[in-house]
Amino acid sequence: MIKNKKLNTQDINIFKEGTFITKTPKETRNLGKKFASALKNGDIIFLKGNLGSGKTTFTQGIVKAFGNKGFARSSSFMLVNEYNANSIKLFHLDLYRLKPSNVWDIGIEEYIYSNNISIIEWADRLIGFENDNHWNIEISNMQSKRKIKIEKKK
Numbered sequence: 001m002i003k004n005k006k007l008n009t010q011d012i013n014i015f016k017e018g019t020f021i022t023k024t025p026k027e028t029r030n031l032g033k034k035f036a037s038a039l040k041n042g043d044i045i046f047l048k049g050n051l052g053s054g055k056t057t058f059t060q061g062i063v064k065a066f067g068n069k070g071f072a073r074s075s076s077f078m079l080v081n082e083y084n085a086n087s088i089k090l091f092h093l094d095l096y097r098l099k100p101s102n103v104w105d106i107g108i109e110e111y112i113y114s115n116n117i118s119i120i121e122w123a124d125r126l127i128g129f130e131n132d133n134h135w136n137i138e139i140s141n142m143q144s145k146r147k148i149k150i151e152k153k154k
């Protein structure tokens with residue numbers, strides 16, 4: 001994995017603002033797994049990026065880090081996948097099929113304000129969300145490489 005800083009996974013602050021390049025799906029999954037160590041109850045993760053950029057692949061790493069044997073699948077057919085992780089739950093939401101105007105009709109606040117962890121693909125659909133204390137992850141693709149920009153304001 002190439003990145004702009006030496007990746008010391010003990011130091012979770014590297015994820016507060018960092019850009020990482022992965023060359024394979026496995027590297028993306030591993031980055032998700034390491035990133036998971038920075039997560040706390042109530043965290044909300046926005047995942048943005050084109051179709052096939054690697055949002056679900058990154059999520060698979062997070063799900064794995066929380067000790068789930070089940071593999072995160074693309075939630076294209078389901079709006080929400082739920083995983084149990086010790087005392088908390090991990091919600092993997094995919095808003096791709098929703099129009100921005102319908103996003104709030106599905107009761108999404110029950111997930112994101114539940115004090116569990118919510119990972120949201122196509123979070124750009126979530127218009128009107130007022131909380132700048134979430135993780136923002138943007139994935140862009142350049143052939144098989146992925147540029148993964150992670151930031152959290154607070």
Ligand SMILES: Nc1ncnc2c1ncn2[C@@H]1O[C@H](COP(=O)(O)OP(=O)(O)OP(=O)(O)O)[C@@H](O)[C@H]1O
Binds near residue numbers: 074
């Ligand atoms: N470095 C890489 N990281 C992640 N995925 C990669 C990488 N290189 C190639 N791929 C391929 O890109 C695809 C990423 O698919 P994935 O389902 O994770 O994307 P997504 O962003 O969730 O798409 P969607 O918007 O359709 O939900 C997979 O087919 C994967 O094998």
Ligand SMILES: [Mg+2]
Binds near residue numbers: 057074094121
């Ligand atoms: Mg996906």
